[in-house]
Amino acid sequence: MKRLPKPDLKPEVVYAACIDGLSDATLSQRFKKIAATMSAQHVYYDTLAQTERLHEFVAHDWGKREQIVIPDIRKGEFVDLYDKCMVEKNKPGRDYYDKIMMSAPRKICPYCCIGHVSTLDHFLSKSYYSSLSTLPANLIPACKDCNTGKGANKLSADNQVPHPYFETDAIERDVWLQARIVPQKMPIADYSVAIPAHWPQPLGKRVENYFRDLDLGERFSVQAAGELERMARYLNQLTSQNDRIKHLRRQLVAEDERARNSWATPLYRAAANDAWFYSTGFKRLL
Structure with a gap:
């Protein structure tokens, strides 16, 4: 594994850019309404990651796109915010996606150090932690093999793996x-x-x-x-x-x-x- 510097991106700026990519004005307002809650979540993520306690982050249910995970925002809406407003080209959030992708030296996967970076891995999977879908500190440039092998599991104290942004030297x-x-x-x-x-x-x-x-x-x-x-x-x-x-x-x-x-x-x-x-x-x- 190769440790990487945490992305020098402000989470609230990335979050706002993704919201700007929404075509649904009502949904956009609902996302803007929880901006303070999201900022608190991002700070909490850093606190847990720095103390090797990310398994304490509360997971959502598997599937259940309609589950309300933050008041008035469904799990599926968080996932779509990432998929449609950060991954899709020509969307405001795509610039930040590309910056994180390019943060791996020579585009070599930091997990295995042999594969070519082709995607972003959600360290805490968006299947269980959808509200962290656009958080830069939760997005790791990775090769397809590592992203697939790491899977989309609910994190526990027993199944944690090293975090490239927070692991000890x-x-x-x-x-x-x-x-x-x-x-x-x-x-x-x-x-x-x-x-x-x-x-x-x-x-x-x-x-x-x-x-x-x-x-x-x-x-x-x-x-x-x-x-x-x-x-x-x-x-x-x-x-x-x-x-x-x-x-x-x-x-x-x-x-x-x-x-x-x-x-x-x-x-x-x-x-x-x-x-x-x-x-x-x-x-x-x-």
């Missing part, structure tokens, strides 16, 4: 992702989570949920397959085992400086510490 600073090279006919990388002993239990649980829910073990293994083949071709050009070890360690240092818990860093760590692989095993990939 320990998720990037400390090593928690590991890999091993499986010595089979065509070697592959097997990924797993090793939670640091000094981490608080809730942080470890969030990372474990994130790794499982986004199917990162399988996705990272697929990504690593191509790198293992490239690695093998390069190692084959080196005549001494010491040179192969030095090369793998140099690559490990470079990857570790770039992203400590990317799919590539534990792959090079595994390769540099696997005598079977760097002596003869890599040749199976040629």
Whole structure:
């Protein structure tokens, strides 16, 4: 995961822009009438997120578009405000949608760091938390795989995942992702989570949920397959085992400086510490 700065957008400005995209004047007035309530919700969201308590935000019922979630505003109307006034092109809210989409460096998904950003993920799903549909702090640029894998669940203390805008820097600073090279006919990388002993239990649980829910073990293994083949071709050009070890360690240092818990860093760590692989095993990939 790559942490991102929270969008430098005022929630009330984004909310007002989306309202300006409505063609129904009566509905527009109803949304404007609750502006103060919405501002209070946005402040409450930040408070909970900063203290790792977003699961305390009250969820709405699944489905039930007609459910009143804030006085005089239905759940379906909040969802439509996002879908029709923020996502749709040529609407006033679309500029803010695009700004959040572009906030991910090189348009790489911050959840998996391999996929291409193609959508905005509602960290608290609009299926259960529709009144947060247009809140910038609740909108994360994401790839389709991560958005789908994360799902539209009601948040609880047990199923939380790291929030790219609010998570502690320990998720990037400390090593928690590991890999091993499986010595089979065509070697592959097997990924797993090793939670640091000094981490608080809730942080470890969030990372474990994130790794499982986004199917990162399988996705990272697929990504690593191509790198293992490239690695093998390069190692084959080196005549001494010491040179192969030095090369793998140099690559490990470079990857570790770039992203400590990317799919590539534990792959090079595994390769540099696997005598079977760097002596003869890599040749199976040629």
